[in-house]
Amino acid sequence: MIAGPTPQDAAQTLRDLFQRALACVTSGVVSLQAVPPETDLVVSLSVAAPRGRHSLNLRHRYLLVHEPAGRRAERWRLQTTSYMYKLDDREGREILAYHWHPDGLSHERRPHLHVGVGMGALRPEWQKAHLRTGPVSPSALLVLLIDQLGVSPRRSAWFDDFARLDRALDLS
């Protein structure tokens, strides 16, 4: 759980964890966009891999919830409300995307995975398939950059940084 005595503290904890995890695979800028009452944490970066550059796109939407009856240190709790984590190849074709958008237009409101044509030959009927997952943290995608695409980790503690983000977001 991510929480703090003030909304700023709780948000700063997420920022720090996110920055550390992202720094394991790339450098660049994370944008915070207010989408009241929520906030989007947005990443759109190019990542160099042995087989070419890939486009990493993350949009993590969260809400800061006031818990007046809670301990002072946990009076503000950060709640993930939706996300899209997406990896494109260098031509901009989607390889895969983790989605959770309970309020979107799609009929599928549960967390799911899309496999795109960037993955390779794909039977057309599978391009729109919602492959159900549990809720995932951005590290689900970040770890694939290292494990599957051969991106060299920029931080030796990358596994710990990913695990720390997973635990804090506690999306299970």
Added chain:
Amino acid sequence: MATNPEPVDERFDGVRVIEQTPDEAWADFDADVRRRLGISADQFARRFDAGQYPDPDADPDVSWLAFAYLGLRRNHAAR
């Protein structure tokens, strides 16, 4: 693009966070829409609001942009 990135923090190996104004966020969204669909963000917004993208799952780019737009339009509508 935002104008005030926070100072570089060595703990994060070059990853910085910027807090964007609604206009800056919309400008980034506009650039993303132009790159993916070749139209402006305003055009996308009009088409989306008119129901011209009834099945966002049919196109990964529309799906990505629709998710962003559903958040950003809360600010954009107030402009």
